[in-house]
Amino acid sequence: MxxxxxxxxxxxxxxxxxxxxxxxxxxxxxxxxxxxxxxxxxxxxxxxxxxxxxxxxxxxxxxxxxxxxxxxxxxxxxxxxxxxxxxxxxxxxxxxxxxxxxxxxxxxxxxxxxxxxxxxxxxxxxxxxxxxxxxxxxxxxxxxxxxxxxxxxxxxxxGFATSAMTASDVDLFDHLRIADAARSEMDALASRFDCQVVASSVVGEAVVLLASAGEFADGTSWSTVGQRFPLVPPMGAPLMAWQPPPTVEAWLARVKTDDERRVWRERIREDRDRGYSVMVESTHLAWFTEQINRRELSAMISALTAEQRRALAELPVKHGDSTAAPAGSIRRIFVPVTTSDGALAVAIGLRLARPMAGPEQLESCVTALKEAALRVAITLDPADL
Ligand SMILES: Cc1cc2nc3c(=O)[nH]c(=O)nc-3n(C[C@H](O)[C@H](O)[C@H](O)COP(=O)(O)O)c2cc1C
Structure with a gap:
């Protein structure tokens, strides 16, 4: 024996x-x-x-x-x-x-x-x-x-949680499935525009990055899949146009002044009307993204340091107005994928490595994104969310 x-x-x-x-x-x-x-x-x-x-x-x-x-x-x-x-x-x-x-x-x-x-x-x-x-x-x-x-x-x-997520992420499952459905469209966009493409959505109190395709030649990435960002203005701004009114109001309530709130309200309405939103690259935004990435914060509001809160509060309002923003300063463009009952399933976002050549390039990016979003949307059922 x-x-x-x-x-x-x-x-x-x-x-x-x-x-x-x-x-x-x-x-x-x-x-x-x-x-x-x-x-x-x-x-x-x-x-x-x-x-x-x-x-x-x-x-x-x-x-x-x-x-x-x-x-x-x-x-x-x-x-x-x-x-x-x-x-x-x-x-x-x-x-x-x-x-x-x-x-x-x-x-x-x-x-x-x-x-x-x-x-x-x-x-x-x-x-x-x-x-x-x-x-x-x-x-x-x-x-x-x-x-x-x-x-x-x-x-x-x-229960199961991927290494980028926490146990509470069971609520992400449906969104992840939809992001999976968008995968081939995201890959195609990433190679056509030589950019990074992400799928994100609002889940509970946070914007969550659900999937990512393509990366920059320098290896930098937008952020980590599974990462959550707090719904503190301007974080989450590009998705507000397709959120239900209570979510938008809760988000607007966190804006500092009435004047700013009016500006945001108007921009959200514009985004909804034209069917896409943009973000302009700013040093504040770049810094904040880097902080979040490096510290690997769960990024819920309570997890922010005092320094990060201050930086957030000081972020200039630089999202949303592509008519005022020169195309060259636009780095991120988002379009919604909605279910047939109008709910946001995910937003597909495109992050460009280089400044946009001009309004024609913005136009062609937006058209390609909208077409891709439509193709994903027709595969979805309202019961998906
Ligand atoms: C999580 C879990 C896993 C189990 N896996 C096995 C198993 O692989 N094989 C097995 O014979 N019993 C396994 N058991 C034990 C049986 O389920 C259980 O004790 C048994 O069926 C009840 O006894 P009985 O078969 O005499 O009615 C497991 C129990 C638990 C709680």
């Missing part, structure tokens, strides 16, 4: 360092009643043929009932289904008592609200120590695009 240099606690501890998703393996028992158990050992196995697998403990009392069924359904739990996870990890007699489900094509249970399900034929069972390895051949599968999966790590439950 191999001498082990670790005990079972250490084994569990080390392997617990590897996070997993959480699934309910469900089937109909021989009596026609649904049975199921929670597993973290689910994995995709093969694409051709399409195989998946999971590993039940030989000590499990549910597994023999599942094994009696020729099919099973893998239910990938959503982040809000911790209770379902607990129920199916318990030894309750009827785990389905309070869990709504419907039959997949095989008849195996698909639990309501799951992030995805994979309906399988039981293909093979392999011996593996105190567990078995079950291979299923996939018959049918589906996922809920707006659901985030439940994760299990070190005995606790949580």
């Amino acid at each position: 191999t001498r082990m240099t670790f005990d079972s606690n250490q084994f569990r501890q080390v392997l617990g360092q590897y996070p997993t998703g959480v699934c309910i393996i469900a089937a109909l028992g021989t009596d026609g009643k649904p049975v199921g158990m929670t597993v973290g050992s689910f994995s995709s196995v093969s694409l051709d043929p399409p195989l998946v697998g999971f590993m039940p403990a030989k000590s499990s009392t549910t597994w023999p009932k599942l094994r009696d069924s020729p099919t099973f359904c893998v239910n990938v739990l959503s982040v809000d289904q911790v209770e379902v996870c607990r129920t199916f990890a318990s030894k309750a007699a009827d785990k389905f008592q309070e869990v709504p489900w419907r039959p997949a094509s095989s008849g195996s249970p698909v639990i309501e609200g799951v992030a995805a399900y994979i309906d399988c034929d039981l293909a093979e069972v392999l011996d593996a120590g105190d567990h078995e390895i079950v291979i299923g051949r996939v018959r049918e599968l589906e996922f809920a695009a707006s659901a985030m999966p439940l994760l299990f790590f070190r005995g606790g439950y949580g």
